[in-house]
Amino acid sequence: MAVIMHVDMDSFFASVEQRDHPELRGKPVIIGGRKDSRRGVVSTCSYEARKFGVHSAMPIGQAVRLCPDGIFLPGNHDKYEKISKEIRQVFAKFSPVVENLSIDEAFLDMTGCEHLHRSLPAMGNAVKQAIYDAVQLSASVGIAPNKFVAKLASDYRKPDGLTIIALEQIKDWLAPMPVTNIWGIGEKTAEILAAWQIHTIQELRHCSKTQLIQYFGKHGRNLYWLARGVDHRAVEPDTEAKSMGKETTFRENVTDTAVLRQVLAKLVALVGARLRKNGLWARTITIKLRYSDFTTITRSSSLPQPINSDDTIFETADRLLKKNRGTAPVRLIGVYVTQLTTVTQATLFSDPREDKLTKLMDQLNTRYDKPILRKGREL
Amino acid sequence: MQFTVMQDDLLRCLQMVEKAVAVRDTAPILTGVYLECQNGRLTVRGSDSELTIEAYCSVEVVQEGNLVLEAKFFIPLIRRLPAGEVTVKLRPEQQMLEINAGSGSFQLMIMSGEEYPELDIAGREPLVNISSPLLAKMIRQTVYATEKDSGHSAFTGLLMEGTSEEIRLVATDSSRLCFNRQQLPHGSEFDIIVPARTCTELLRILPSDDESLLEISLLGNQVVFTLEDAVVVSRLLEGKYPDYNRVIPKSGDVEITAPCQELRAALGRANLMGKRGPAIVTFDLADGVLNLRSQDPDLGESEETLVVEHVGEEVKSSFQARFILEMLRTVESEKVTIRLTNGLNPGIMRPADSEDYLYVIMPVRTV
Numbered sequence: 001m002a003v004i005m006h007v008d009m010d011s012f013f014a015s016v017e018q019r020d021h022p023e024l025r026g027k028p029v030i031i032g033g034r035k036d037s038r039r040g041v042v043s044t045c046s047y048e049a050r051k052f053g054v055h056s057a058m059p060i061g062q063a064v065r066l067c068p069d070g071i072f073l074p075g076n077h078d079k080y081e082k083i084s085k086e087i088r089q090v091f092a093k094f095s096p097v098v099e100n101l102s103i104d105e106a107f108l109d110m111t112g113c114e115h116l117h118r119s120l121p122a123m124g125n126a127v128k129q130a131i132y133d134a135v136q137l138s139a140s141v142g143i144a145p146n147k148f149v150a151k152l153a154s155d156y157r158k159p160d161g162l163t164i165i166a167l168e169q170i171k172d173w174l175a176p177m178p179v180t181n182i183w184g185i186g187e188k189t190a191e192i193l194a195a196w197q198i199h200t201i202q203e204l205r206h207c208s209k210t211q212l213i214q215y216f217g218k219h220g221r222n223l224y225w226l227a228r229g230v231d232h233r234a235v236e237p238d239t240e241a242k243s244m245g246k247e248t249t250f251r252e253n254v255t256d257t258a259v260l261r262q263v264l265a266k267l268v269a270l271v272g273a274r275l276r277k278n279g280l281w282a283r284t285i286t287i288k289l290r291y292s293d294f295t296t297i298t299r300s301s302s303l304p305q306p307i308n309s310d311d312t313i314f315e316t317a318d319r320l321l322k323k324n325r326g327t328a329p330v331r332l333i334g335v336y337v338t339q340l341t342t343v344t345q346a347t348l349f350s351d352p353r354e355d356k357l358t359k360l361m362d363q364l365n366t367r368y369d370k371p372i373l374r375k376g377r378e379l
Numbered sequence: 380m381q382f383t384v385m386q387d388d389l390l391r392c393l394q395m396v397e398k399a400v401a402v403r404d405t406a407p408i409l410t411g412v413y414l415e416c417q418n419g420r421l422t423v424r425g426s427d428s429e430l431t432i433e434a435y436c437s438v439e440v441v442q443e444g445n446l447v448l449e450a451k452f453f454i455p456l457i458r459r460l461p462a463g464e465v466t467v468k469l470r471p472e473q474q475m476l477e478i479n480a481g482s483g484s485f486q487l488m489i490m491s492g493e494e495y496p497e498l499d500i501a502g503r504e505p506l507v508n509i510s511s512p513l514l515a516k517m518i519r520q521t522v523y524a525t526e527k528d529s530g531h532s533a534f535t536g537l538l539m540e541g542t543s544e545e546i547r548l549v550a551t552d553s554s555r556l557c558f559n560r561q562q563l564p565h566g567s568e569f570d571i572i573v574p575a576r577t578c579t580e581l582l583r584i585l586p587s588d589d590e591s592l593l594e595i596s597l598l599g600n601q602v603v604f605t606l607e608d609a610v611v612v613s614r615l616l617e618g619k620y621p622d623y624n625r626v627i628p629k630s631g632d633v634e635i636t637a638p639c640q641e642l643r644a645a646l647g648r649a650n651l652m653g654k655r656g657p658a659i660v661t662f663d664l665a666d667g668v669l670n671l672r673s674q675d676p677d678l679g680e681s682e683e684t685l686v687v688e689h690v691g692e693e694v695k696s697s698f699q700a701r702f703i704l705e706m707l708r709t710v711e712s713e714k715v716t717i718r719l720t721n722g723l724n725p726g727i728m729r730p731a732d733s734e735d736y737l738y739v740i741m742p743v744r745t746v
Contacts, residue, residue: 304528305554343659345699346723346741347553348626 001167003120004235005095005108006142006150007127009087010159012104013075014046015137016083028052028070033060035072039249039331043075047159059294080104083135090130099235107147109235124162144170148183148231170229175202182226184219201227244278245286246270247334253292255329257321264317265377267335272310273362275337281306281344282337285316289325290332298336299324306344309358310375313337380444380469382416384436386460386480389421392434393454395584395609396425399432400450412453413495415445424498425450429614430577431498432584436608444469445492448476456485500610503596503603507541507566511593511606515585517548517559518578520709520736525575526552533618536572539595539602543568549623550575555702555740556623571602572620577613584609627739628727631718633664633691636731639715643707645683649673650700652681659743660700662719662726665693673700694719696726697743703728706738 009015013031018024028049033040040060052067063070084103091098097109110123117123124141131139140161142153149170153163165173174181179201180190192215198204204227212220225231246267254260264287275282286300299320307313317335361373393412401409404427413424421438424431446469457465461481468477469489478485518537526534538549547560581604585593594605604611649660652673663670667689674680696719706728707715714731728738 341656342745343656344744345554346744348551348556348725348739348741349553349621 001111002145003110003112003114004144004147004150005110005124005127006144006147006154007091007106007108007131008140008142008154008158009104009131010138010140011044011046011050012137013044013080014049016080017073017075018046019136024071028054028067030054030060030063030067030070030072031075032063033072033074035060035064035070037072037074039251040074045070083137086135087131087137090127090134093130094127097235097237099237107150107235110143120164121162124164128160128162146229146231147233147235148226149174149229151183152177152181174227174229175200177201179204179227182223184222184226189216189219189223242340243336243338244271244274244280244282244340245288245334245336247288247332249290249332250330253329253331254333255327257325260321260325260330260333261318262378263333264321264335265314265375267333268310268314268317269374269378271335271337272308272313273365275308275340276358276362277366279342280340281308281342282313283307283339283341284337285313285320286336286338287317287320287324288332288334288336289321289330291326292329292331294331296332297324300338302339305347306339306341308344309354311354314377380414380416380446380476381441381467382421382438383441383464383466384421384438386457386462386465388436388438389423389465390457392421392423392436393457395434396423396432397450397454398425398580398583399427399430400425401427404428408447408490408494409496410450411447411490411495412450413445413447413492415492416440417443424495426496426498429574430580431496431612432580432609433498433612434584434609441468445495446476447490447492447495448487449490453487456487498610498612500596500598500603500605500612503598503605505567505594505596506569507546507563508592508594509546509561509563510589511585511591512587512589513561514593515582515587516711517546517561518582520559521548521550521557522575522578522582523705523709524550524552524555524557524738531616531618533572533616533620536574536616537578538570538572538620538623540570541566541568549620551621551623554699555738556626557706558623558627558737558739560735569597570620571597572616572618573602574613574616577602577611581611584611626725627737628718628720628725631691631720631724631727633689633694633720634716634718635664635669635690636688636714636716637669637685639707639710639713641685642715643704645671645685646700646704646707648683649681650704652678653700654678658700659697659745660703661695661697661745662717663695664689664719694721696721696724697745698726698740699743702740706740710736 014029017029029046030042030049031044032042037060042054042056042058042063044056045054049067049070054063054067080103091106091108095108095110095113099107114123117126120143124143128139128141138160140154140158142150142163144150144153144165145167149165153165156163178199179185179193209224212224283306284300284302286298288298290296301316301320364373400412404410409427415422416438419437419440421436422433424433465480470477474489475486476489521537528535534552540547543566545560546563546566550557591607596603600615602613602615649671650658652658652675654675654677658673660671660673669685669687672682710730712730712732716729716731718727723742725739725741730736
């Protein structure tokens with residue numbers, strides 16, 4: 001039977017700041033922007049701040065109203081990235097199969113490794129201790145026979161928690177939980193279920209598989225099994241980057257499409273340069289738009305061949321922008337590339353001068369460490 | 380309208396026109412098959428907005444006339460009839476067609492033949508006459524390289540180019556290019572881009588006997604292929620075809636000649652190594668030994684060696700295995716000659732005994 005561990009760092013960014021600045025310990029620390037920031041969003045907050053009702057993804061303004069004496073910091077992403085790397089080195093000592101979900105969370109496939117430890121609790125504590133020894137930060141750990149239950153388990157007791165759910169416990173343990181705890185149940189699905197008077201996982205089990213598939217399609221089959229704690233997804237080690245992207249939040253909301261296009265061109269140039277620097281090609285281009293009312297859309301387009309030129313990324317992103325922009329003021333715009341590959345088909349009719357120009361621009365921009373050569377559309 | 384026809388003759392005509400019948404169309408009449416009998420001959424026609432196919436067979440006409448039948452029912456019915464005579468008779472008072480064959484009798488609703496688009500190819504301008512099996516071979520050796528896309532770019536079609544001495548067919552999807560030429564005296568100068576779908580349909584209906592000739596002609600912005608017992612009329616693709624001569628390499632670092640069958644078999648195995656994307660095969664050549672390697676991060680890897688005739692130094696180049704296989708499947712010679720160049724330069728393949736069929740293929744960048 002599989003043994004899956006989910007490790008989640010406790011309020012990662014805030015804890016790092018509290019570790020490095022003893023005067024912040026025991027105080028409500030909110031990372032995401034300074035107090036006067038009109039545009040920022042909370043990315044993490046300390047447990048002290050959570051008591052005031054602050055949570056991640058909340059606009060800074062609202063957090064200030066809830067917690068006026070909070071300590072608001074913009075955060076230092078480079079530092080967090082570096083610490084995250086150190087934590088990943090700790091994981092590597094415990095399991096060869098690690099799937100990093102984000103900067104502060106990972107699945108470890110511990111199947112077979114559990115025999116190296118006295119017991120499952122001892123194994124969980126060993127990982128927690130090793131993380132603490134390396135970076136002096138606490139983590140919450142969940143251990144279960146599959147990913148779905150392991151992730152819920154790490155969230156069960158926080159901070160500094162360790163929760164182990166054995167196969168025979170799963171059914172009862174999940175029963176009283178709200179259906180929204182199930183991976184893939186968002187607002188819309190929850191609304192439909194609520195209309196059927198289904199709020200807990202136990203109640204969801206009363207739905208037949210046919211009924212769920214009829215209403216939710218393929219997703220319905222997943223719901224049926226997840227409600228029973230069955231999840232066969234494997235821990236997938238990320239050997240290479242799955243996506244690259246860049247986004248920016250405007251100081252003032254933007255309604256002028258020309259300005260959006262210009263900013264988009266700048267973001268594309270950064271993403272394109274990064275793609276080429278890593279020797280990668282992308283097949284899918286995605287744009288992200290967040291409007292003044294915080295609704296966020298992402299729209300993607302896949303190309304027949306992988307590409308890496310700024311021109312193609314921009315053409316595709318610009319087409320997506322034109323088609324989906326609407327009229328509402330925009331507060332954030334971003335561009336992402338996914339389906340990355342190192343293998344690409346060369347083409348017969350390409351213009352070798354294009355490639356030369358791109359290479360030259362990349363070289364100069366790298367040498368001076370800033371975009372000294374740009375395309376006209378960015379200006 | 381009333382006539383008697385042999386079941387196999389009628390079915391042959393229907394199978395020829397079947398693929399031209401519109402599946403769904405803004406004009407419902409185009410989802411039907413048009414029948415017309417006159418002067419001892421039955422004309423069967425299918426058509427959609429870009430392609431029209433007409434086929435003929437001899438019948439015993441009792442009364443001339445024309446009408447349209449729902450293809451989705453009529454064709455399967457004729458296919459299922461027993462061999463032998465089929466009598467077809469219009470019952471005008473009921474707007475029904477009565478079909479009698481064997482022990483069966485069938486009544487089919489009809490649509491008016493007058494509403495079906497006419498086909499008049501009398502004003503066509505002949506370009507060239509060519510043997511049917513020869514054109515079929517040329518199409519077979521090019522059409523697979525057209526772009527598989529629902530768009531209407533020039534790359535979704537075959538370039539047919541004529542001079543006073545030869546006819547050339549060219550296809551490309553910008554990753555590879557097929558070039559095929561045949562000597563054909565007394566031709567005229569022309570260049571047209573024919574949709575790949577039209578070419579595939581032609582392949583299906585072109586007779587294989589050496590004697591049969593067909594005529595290629597122009598009718599406005601359409602091309603007409605006139606066979607002995609059928610006519611194919613197709614829209615032409617607009618747009619400019621790129622200068623293909625520019626991308627056909629004139630030289631290479633290395634030239635090898637390999638037995639087609641063995642190479643095909645080896646590449647067929649290498650082609651299995653493509654779970655996430657197309658299988659990539661690396662040609663590594665030194666001292667008369669061709670080493671073929673492919674791998675897939677989710678599956679594993681394959682490697683095999685082939686002894687080949689080899690001229691030149693060492694070379695290493697990677698290609699999509701499928702691209703090379705598709706070419707090898709159309710080669711009739713026993714051996715194939717491949718010219719390769721190091722770096723991101725195109726390779727070129729041809730039957731060992733001919734310069735008339737060239738296949739230019741771009742390599743794959745790998746890290």
